[in-house]
Amino acid sequence: MRAIIAGPAIALLCYRAYSKNSLTPAGIFAAFLTAVAHAVHPWNLPFVLLVVFFLAGTRATHVKENVKATLTMHSRGSSGGEGPRTHIQVLANSLTASILCLLHAWQLSVRKDTLLVTASPDASGAASGAGPESLCFSWRGDLLVIGIIANYACVAADTFSSELGILSTGSPRLITSWNLRKVPRGTNGGVSLTGLGAGLLGSVIVVTAAVTVLPFCTAATAGRLGGGVAAWTDPQRQLLILGLTVWGFLGSVLDSILGGLFQSSVKDVRSGKIVEGEGGVRVLVSSAAGCQHSKATTGAKAALLHGEGEDAVQKQGTNSSAVDDDAAPSLERYDAKNKHRRPSFGDERPSRVVENGWDLLDNNDVNFLMAFSMSVGAMAVASWYWGIPFRSVLPTAV
Structure with missing residues (x-):
């Protein structure tokens, strides 16, 4: 061109x-x-x-x-x-x-x-002028x-x-x-x-x-x-x-x-x-690891509520600090200021699915x-x- x-x-x-x-x-x-x-x-x-x-x-x-x-x-x-x-x-x-x-x-x-x-x-000249x-x-x-x-x-x-x-x-x-x-x-x-x-x-x-x-x-x-x-x-x-x-x-x-x-x-x-x-x-959607972490945290909290103590928490595979942080009233799970919040419903179901x-x-x-x-x-x-x-x-x- x-x-x-x-x-x-x-x-x-x-x-x-x-x-x-x-x-x-x-x-x-x-x-x-x-x-x-x-x-x-x-x-x-x-x-x-x-x-x-x-x-x-x-x-x-x-x-x-x-x-x-x-x-x-x-x-x-x-x-x-x-x-x-x-x-x-x-x-x-x-x-x-x-x-x-x-x-x-x-x-x-x-x-x-x-x-x-x-x-x-002759042909070359014609070609060059083409x-x-x-x-x-x-x-x-x-x-x-x-x-x-x-x-x-x-x-x-x-x-x-x-x-x-x-x-x-x-x-x-x-x-x-x-x-x-x-x-x-x-x-x-x-x-x-x-x-x-x-x-x-x-x-x-x-x-x-x-x-x-x-x-x-x-x-x-x-x-x-x-x-x-x-x-x-x-x-x-x-x-x-x-x-x-x-x-x-x-x-x-x-x-x-x-x-x-x-x-x-x-x-x-x-x-x-x-x-x-x-x-x-x-x-991006919630990973399987995130879902498993969510289930483990929920299970640990349930164990505490039933009075089963720290041993039950450890059996659930969750450390006490994570539970304390999650249970802290100053850190709302769905608060927009909480950088660790997850996009999910209250029943832990993800808000995005494939x-x-x-x-x-x-x-x-x-x-x-x-x-x-x-x-x-x-x-x-x-x-x-x-x-x-x-x-x-x-x-x-x-």
């Missing part, structure tokens, strides 16, 4: 993120580096996809923002809702695409240098291009599904449950028809933008720089659009499956709402794993369908 266009565009994106409080300061810096990685590519495609995803995703986030804030709870105890995105969230969605963009830019540079060395003087429009994308073309588009189709579908699906009139159903049981809004792995439809819309938006700016090889440009060896026909373009759109939709489904399995959803028992962590990180999922990944881990898997998977499918070796993604294989 030309620097005279990319420079002001990157500045405007960073300013908009700052003025709208869409990103944290670290998030803005990560977005700047991501935009530069996309802008160094000779095609407009990567940068356009980044801009479309950012603007469309931000717009989806702000749809009925006040309503969505009441449907979940923040880990600090306030209303939920999406705050400024962090650098981790930015990289989770765009790191894979950034790497693929840099690889493809390098691949095009190697290919152009090779053609300049091997071409005749503009970006001659770097066309052919039928059975570069696999990296498929991976870049697939990445943004999937993350856009996931963003739309999460941000708009929560507004569904009905309760979502857990996709990893054998009976598709109903779960609270915001549950990881919870899906609804509204969310699935929103995910499809996000994929359609990105793929439409991609095919609008993608430099398809025509009969006039096929065989020139960019690996263009065959012109695209209308049926082939339609197949590409349909395949990438469906693939983006499947990305949002995969994200739900991964989230339902490997990401724990924490529910506030009192309100029944899902608790969201700041920046997509894990939400609704579903294993606590192996957080939301950012799931997003990155989905984006990476779907991008590589799309390139693998294209490699199989076109009969192109997967190793062709490396510049040295050109």
